[in-house]
Amino acid sequence: MRIRGNVDRCEPSGVSGWVIDEDAPAVRQTVEVYLGEALLGRCVADQPRADLVAAGIGDGHVAFSLTLPPFLPVAALAGLRVVVAGSGVEMTVPTAAAPQPAAPAAARETTTTSRFGGLWIDRSDFMDRLGLKHRRGEIDDATAMALCRFVRDGYLVIPGAVPLAEVAALREELERIWADPPAGLLVETFEPDGRMKYVAPDIRHRAGATKLLDLYTVSRLAQAVTASPACMRFLSAVFEDTPKAFQQLCFWNGSQQSMHKDTAYVKIDTNPLSLAATWLALEDVQEGAGELEYYVGSHRAPDFAFGGVSKWVEGHDREHQAFVDSLHADAQAYGHVKGRFHGKAGDVLVWHADLAHGGSRITRQGQTRQSLVTHFTAGRDEPFYRRHAQHAPLERDGCVFVSQYAPVVGA
Ligand SMILES: O=C(O)CCC(=O)C(=O)O
Ligand SMILES: [Fe+2]
Structure with a gap:
């Protein structure tokens, strides 16, 4: 297994990047995001991305993007770990960007009174x-x-x-x-x-x-x-x-x-x-x-x-x-x-x-x-x-x- 990839973005809204196993480029990798030991989410890196296609990284369908829980404090971003499942490889996470101001409510798909969640x-x-x-x-x-x-x-x-x-x-x-x-x-x-x-x-x-x-x-x-x-x-x-x-x-x-x-x-x-x-x-x-x-x-x-x-x-x-x-x-x-x-x-x-x-x-x-x-x-x-x-x-x-x-x- 030769894992290659990058975490391009790590922000309160989510984590994204790409990953591939150069020994098995057709196998879609699963990415797991942890806060300490707690699993926050998991996704398959199978999204197409033009720049990856152009760069000849596998077939270019190796990008991932994962939404983080909406309340995650910015300070917690420093503790995030991005792991390629089954490989033991932990990817380097870029240092968190400054917090983004909240988007206007009208631009968001809001189904609950609070934008942080609800029942x-x-x-x-x-x-x-x-x-x-x-x-x-x-x-x-x-x-x-x-x-x-x-x-x-x-x-x-x-x-x-x-x-x-x-x-x-x-x-x-x-x-x-x-x-x-x-x-x-x-x-x-x-x-x-x-x-x-x-x-x-x-x-x-x-x-x-x-x-x-x-x-x-x-x-x-x-x-x-x-x-x-x-x-x-x-x-x-x-x-x-x-x-x-x-x-x-x-x-x-x-x-x-x-x-x-x-x-x-x-x-x-x-x-x-x-x-x-x-x-x-x-x-x-x-x-x-x-x-x-x-x-x-x-x-x-x-x-x-x-x-x-x-x-x-x-x-x-x-x-x-x-x-x-x-x-x-x-x-x-x-x-x-x-x-x-x-x-x-x-x-x-x-x-x-x-x-x-x-x-x-x-x-x-x-x-x-x-x-x-x-x-x-x-x-x-x-x-x-x-x-x-x-x-x-x-x-x-x-x-x-x-x-x-x-x-x-x-x-
Ligand atoms: O009983 C009270 O005076 C307030 C208690 C309270 O706010 C709480 O426990 O959350
Ligand atoms: Fe209270």
């Missing part, structure tokens, strides 16, 4: 697809109407999604966990010194800027309330797949987190909008407790593209304030009114990947706001961290649970 609910033909699923009996009337609300508003409230008895039992378990934390369970906290850290739970910091992480890794009850039938029915319809729970935060009081869209921080591999989250009230939400707030309809505002190219803030920290400001400006421009969730214990609010939301200011000091937030993606997708953290997942109650911190407890 079927985000497509312009959503109503047609919804009607078809409904007529075929794949989704019932209540779910169809719930999806319409979700697509219109960017969130959905499911009253009484979790039985009160389960909520009460979980709160009792939480008391035991805080008093005597199981090994391996972590909190993310800014207490007591204002600096962020991941440490074992310490009850002295429970009331503060502290959240318990991935409670479902140690608690069967947390798994059960996360995978409530009402939530699984709705999320399965949203994802057209088994929901995958992956980043759970248990709050004792309000987070006071500024307005944001989770797509900026919560990274999903290959489709940044394959994401939704549930907010379960573990007690009746009180006025002034730092209620969850959101801009109704904000999930359909134009993308904020970090660096002009990415849905993720990572690597673009200096644009963070501009991002937050853009959410308020969009609310003005598009008339997104602010809503606040005053759910009762057991109620769930589901939010869309791109809904602007946050924790309002706590005006009633000392008032708790016990809640359990869970992020979900589709079973076919993975949180980005799964590229480097591969603890054993668990499938239970129609939900897959994965964690970046620990294996998930089974039977």
Whole structure:
């Protein structure tokens, strides 16, 4: 085998070049593009190119071009590897060109609200697809109407999604966990010194800027309330797949987190909008407790593209304030009114990947706001961290649970 070829172009939009085996010029080579060890895509180098024909490189039908996932951060281009399958040959990748400004929307084939991806609910033909699923009996009337609300508003409230008895039992378990934390369970906290850290739970910091992480890794009850039938029915319809729970935060009081869209921080591999989250009230939400707030309809505002190219803030920290400001400006421009969730214990609010939301200011000091937030993606997708953290997942109650911190407890 004598592989000869060239990677002519390596840009956020794609990789292209040509390749041939001089010992077998008629055999079309397969090219694989990797980011580290993860395969991003594969294609056959069989495209005709006039300059290759003219140069007498085989029959000239040896070019390839491969589209990259649309959200790939520019910084990641440096880590791309182009490999000729079955040959062990890795081709030299040219250094990445400067990021190109986004093409005008009109020039692009856009089928989803965001140009970075989306689910079927985000497509312009959503109503047609919804009607078809409904007529075929794949989704019932209540779910169809719930999806319409979700697509219109960017969130959905499911009253009484979790039985009160389960909520009460979980709160009792939480008391035991805080008093005597199981090994391996972590909190993310800014207490007591204002600096962020991941440490074992310490009850002295429970009331503060502290959240318990991935409670479902140690608690069967947390798994059960996360995978409530009402939530699984709705999320399965949203994802057209088994929901995958992956980043759970248990709050004792309000987070006071500024307005944001989770797509900026919560990274999903290959489709940044394959994401939704549930907010379960573990007690009746009180006025002034730092209620969850959101801009109704904000999930359909134009993308904020970090660096002009990415849905993720990572690597673009200096644009963070501009991002937050853009959410308020969009609310003005598009008339997104602010809503606040005053759910009762057991109620769930589901939010869309791109809904602007946050924790309002706590005006009633000392008032708790016990809640359990869970992020979900589709079973076919993975949180980005799964590229480097591969603890054993668990499938239970129609939900897959994965964690970046620990294996998930089974039977
Ligand atoms: O519950 C809150 O205050 C906000 C939580 C949140 O935004 C999140 O976990 O993504
Ligand atoms: Fe969030």
